[in-house]
Amino acid sequence: MSVxxxxxxxxxxxxxxxxxxxxxxxxxxxxxxxxxxxxxxxxTSKAQxxxxxxxxxxxxxxxxxxxxPVDQNWGNVWPGPRTFHPxxxxxxxxxxxxxxxxxxxxxxxxxLMKIPNFLHLTPPVIERQCAAxxxxxxxxPKALSNDELCEKHFPFEVISSNYCHSSPSIRxxxxxxxxxxxxxxxxxFDEKSRDKYLRLVGDRYNSETGYVTIVTDRCPTQKQNYDYxxxxxxxxxxxSWNVEAWEELKTxxxxxxxIWENNESKKSVxxxxxKNSEDIAESKQYANAVINFMNEGESDYTLANYGDxxxxxxxxxxxxxxx
Amino acid sequence: MLKVVSKEVLGARxxxxxxxxxxxxxxxxxxxxxDKPSYHSSSNSAxxxxxxxxxxxxxxxxxxxxxxYNIQTKxxxxxxxxxREPSLDIINCIKSIDYSKPVNRFVLYGxxxxxxxxxxxxxxxxGLETGHLILHVPWVGQWMRYCKEYSNSELKxxxxxxxxxxxxxxVHFKTQNAHVLSxxxxxxxxxxxxxxxxxxxxxxxxxxxxEHGISRVKYASSCVLxxxxxxxxxxxxxxxxxxxxxxxxxxxxxxxxxxxxxKKEMVPPSKVxxxxxxxxxxxxDWNNAVCVLTVDEIASAKEDQLSHMPKYLLGKEGFEHLDxxxxxxxxEYTDKEFTSCMEYYRERKWVQPAPGQDEELSFLSGxxxxxxxxxxxxx
Numbered sequence: 010m011s012v013x014x015x016x017x018x019x020x021x022x023x024x025x026x027x028x029x030x031x032x033x034x035x036x037x038x039x040x041x042x043x044x045x046x047x048x049x050x051x052x053t054s055k056a057q058x059x060x061x062x063x064x065x066x067x068x069x070x071x072x073x074x075x076x077x078p079v080d081q082n083w084g085n086v087w088p089g090p091r092t093f094h095p096x097x098x099x100x101x102x103x104x105x106x107x108x109x110x111x112x113x114x115x116x117x118x119x120x121l122m123k124i125p126n127f128l129h130l131t132p133p134v135i136e137r138q139c140a141a142x143x144x145x146x147x148x149x150p151k152a153l154s155n156d157e158l159c160e161k162h163f164p165f166e167v168i169s170s171n172y173c174h175s176s177p178s179i180r181x182x183x184x185x186x187x188x189x190x191x192x193x194x195x196x197x198f199d200e201k202s203r204d205k206y207l208r209l210v211g212d213r214y215n216s217e218t219g220y221v222t223i224v225t226d227r228c229p230t231q232k233q234n235y236d237y238x239x240x241x242x243x244x245x246x247x248x249s250w251n252v253e254a255w256e257e258l259k260t261x262x263x264x265x266x267x268i269w270e271n272n273e274s275k276k277s278v279x280x281x282x283x284k285n286s287e288d289i290a291e292s293k294q295y296a297n298a299v300i301n302f303m304n305e306g307e308s309d310y311t312l313a314n315y316g317d318x319x320x321x322x323x324x325x326x327x328x329x330x331x332x
Numbered sequence: 333m334l335k336v337v338s339k340e341v342l343g344a345r346x347x348x349x350x351x352x353x354x355x356x357x358x359x360x361x362x363x364x365x366x367d368k369p370s371y372h373s374s375s376n377s378a379x380x381x382x383x384x385x386x387x388x389x390x391x392x393x394x395x396x397x398x399x400x401y402n403i404q405t406k407x408x409x410x411x412x413x414x415x416r417e418p419s420l421d422i423i424n425c426i427k428s429i430d431y432s433k434p435v436n437r438f439v440l441y442g443x444x445x446x447x448x449x450x451x452x453x454x455x456x457x458x459g460l461e462t463g464h465l466i467l468h469v470p471w472v473g474q475w476m477r478y479c480k481e482y483s484n485s486e487l488k489x490x491x492x493x494x495x496x497x498x499x500x501x502x503v504h505f506k507t508q509n510a511h512v513l514s515x516x517x518x519x520x521x522x523x524x525x526x527x528x529x530x531x532x533x534x535x536x537x538x539x540x541x542x543e544h545g546i547s548r549v550k551y552a553s554s555c556v557l558x559x560x561x562x563x564x565x566x567x568x569x570x571x572x573x574x575x576x577x578x579x580x581x582x583x584x585x586x587x588x589x590x591x592x593x594x595k596k597e598m599v600p601p602s603k604v605x606x607x608x609x610x611x612x613x614x615x616x617d618w619n620n621a622v623c624v625l626t627v628d629e630i631a632s633a634k635e636d637q638l639s640h641m642p643k644y645l646l647g648k649e650g651f652e653h654l655d656x657x658x659x660x661x662x663x664e665y666t667d668k669e670f671t672s673c674m675e676y677y678r679e680r681k682w683v684q685p686a687p688g689q690d691e692e693l694s695f696l697s698g699x700x701x702x703x704x705x706x707x708x709x710x711x
Binding site for chain 2: 272273274277278280281295299302307308309312313315316319320322323324325326328
C-alpha cells in the first residue's frame with residue numbers, strides 16, 4: 010500500500026462512521042420543531058444564535074426637590090434624623106475641596122453625607138413639638154423659684170436617659186445607666202466618719218464642687234440600677250459611721266494629719282504654764298500655728314508663723330525688721 | 333557725724349576712684365566702735381565691731397569661732413564680728429526676758445555658711461557682758477562625729493563616755509566662766525561618788541567638780557553631766573543666771589554617730605553620757621536661764637543633709653523636746669551687709685578695689701557669707 014492510501018485509510022475511512030453520527034444527531038429537525046415539544050439542541054448552530062438582551066437604562070426620576078412647593082411643611086419632608094440626601098434638600102449646597110474650580114455640589118457628595126445634620130430640628134419643628142408636649146406638662150412649682158431652693162428641697166439629682174428610635178428593639182443599652190449626684194455637705198458627719206466616707210467614695214467625690222457622683226450600670230434595667238444606687242448611698246453613709254475594733258489601735262504615728270490636742274506640744278504648753286490649755290489666752294493661735302506648720306510642712310512661711318506665735322505665747326517682743 | 337557729712341559732700345563731686353579712697357579712710361559706715369553687744373541696736377546693723385583681745389581669749393580660746401573664720405581673724409590681726417539681724421533679734425528678746433519664768437529656747441537655723449555660729453558667738457559675747465554663766469558647746473559634731481576617744485561608761489552601765497572631749501570642754505567651760513566661778517555661792521547640791529576613794533562632797537564649790545573632771549579624765553563625761561545638773565539646780569535657786577549656747581544642737585538627735593562601744597557597735601546619741609546633761613539644760617522646766625541653740629546640717633552625715641530647716645534636722649523627738657521654741661532665721665547677706673563686708677575687706681587690704689567688683693562677687697557667692705569669704709581668701 011502506498012503512503013497516500015494508508016493516510017487516507019487512517020484519517021478518513023476509519024473516522025467516517027463517528028463523524029457521520031455526530032453530524033446527524035445535531036442536525037436541526039425542522040419538521041419535529043413544529044410539533045408539541047421543542048427540541049433540545051445540544052450543539053449550537055448559527056440558525057439559533059443567542060441574541061443578547063439590550064440593556065435599558067432605568068429611568069431616573071428628577072430630584073424631588075424640583076417639585077417641592079415653596080410653602081411646604083419642612084417637618085413632614087424631613088421628620089427625623091437622617092443622612093443628607095441631595096434630592097430631598099432643596100438647597101444649592103456645596104461642600105468639599107478640589108484643587109481647581111468651585112467645591113463639589115450636593116449630588117454624590119460624600120462630604121455632605123459624612124457630617125451630622127440638624128435638618129430635622131429646625132426652629133418651627135421644635136416649636137411644634139414643644140407645643141405638642143405642653144399638654145403633658147404641669148406648671149413649675151412656685152416654691153422652687155431658684156436653684157438654691159431646688160437644691161435645698163431636692164438634694165438628690167438622678168440622671169438617666171431614655172432613647173427612642175426606629176429599630177427592631179425598643180431597648181437601648183444606654184438607658185440602663187443611672188447617675189446620682191448630691192452634695193456631701195447635705196449628709197451629716199463628724200470628722201472621723203467624713204474622713205472614712207471620703208476614703209470609701211474615693212474619686213467619686215469632687216473636692217472643688219463638693220459633689221459626690223455615683224454612676225450605676227451593672228444591672229440590666231434602669232430601675233434596678235436606680236435601686237442599686239440608692240442602696241449604695243445608704244450603705245456608704247452607714248458604713249462610714251461604723252467603728253471597727255481595729256480602728257481603736259490607731260496611734261499618733263498613723264494619723265494622716267497633725268492634731269494638736271493629741272500631741273506632745275499641748276502637754277508641753279500646759280506644763281510650761283502650769284494650767285490647762287483652754288485657760289491660756291494665746292494657746293489658740295499657737296495651736297493653729299503648730300497645726301499649720303505640721304500639716305503643711307516646713308517652709309520659711311510656716312516656720313516664721315510658728316516663731317511669731319511662740320513669741321506671742323511667751324510674751325517676747327516681735328521680730329523687728331531692721332533692714 | 334561731721335565726717336560723714338563731709339564725705340557725702342565730697343562724694344557728690346569727686347571722681348569714683350578718689351571717692352573710694354575717701355570711703356576707705358572714713359570707716360564709720362561699716363564699723364562701729366561700740367564693742368559691748370548690749371549696746372548694739374538696729375542702727376549698728378551690718379556694722380563690724382571688734383571683740384577685745386582679752387574677751388576673745390576668754391570666750392573663744394577653745395573654740396566657738398569656726399576654723400575658717402578664725403584663720404581670717406588671724407590674718408586681719410583683729411577679731412571682728414558683723415552685727416547682724418538674728419543676733420540683734422535674740423539679744424533684744426533676752427533683754428525683755430522675765431528670768432523667773434521658764435526658759436526660752438531660741439533656735440538659729442539657716443543654710444550652710446550663712447553665719448549661724450558667728451551669730452551665736454555674738455550672743456555668747458552678750459552673755460559674758462551681762463554676767464551670765466555660759467554653758468557653751470562650740471560644736472556638737474565634734475563629739476558625735478569626730479570624737480577623740482570613746483569607752484564604755486563605768487558609772488552609767490550601757491552608756492558610752494567621750495572623756496577626752498568632755499575634759500576639753502570642761503577646760504573650755506572653766507576658761508569661759510572665769511568671771512562667774514569666783515562666786516562662792518556656787519556649791520554643789522549632792523554627793524558625787526566616783527570610786528571607792530574618790531568623792532566630791534555636797535557643799536563643795538562647783539569648781540571642784542570641774543577640776544576633778546579635768547584631772548581625772550576617766551570621769552570627765554560624768555562630770556559634765558553632773559555639772560549640767562548642778563547648774564540647773566543653782567539657776568533654779570537663783571544663785572546664777574545661765575546662758576546655754578549650743579552649736580549644732582541637732583547632733584544630739586541625729587541617730588547616726590561615729591561613737592562606738594567596745595564591741596564596735598554604733599551608739600545613738602542618747603546613749604552618749606554627755607547628751608543627757610545637755611538635753612536636761614535645754615528643757616523648759618527651770619528658770620533664770622536662756623537657751624540659744626543652732627541647728628546645722630553639717631552636724632549630720634553628708635547623705636542626710638537635705639534641708640536646713642529645724643524640724644527636719646531635729647526630727648520628731650528633737651522638735652517635741654524643744655517645742656515651743658523661737659526659730660530665728662540666719663539668711664544670706666543683704667545688700668547693705670554685703671557692701672559692708674566688702675568695705676571691711678578693702679579696708680583690711682584683703683581685696684584690691686576694682687570697678688564692678690561688688691556686683692560680681694555678689695553673684696559669684698550668692699551673697700553667702702562663707703562663700704564670699706572663700707572667694708576673697710588667698711589660694
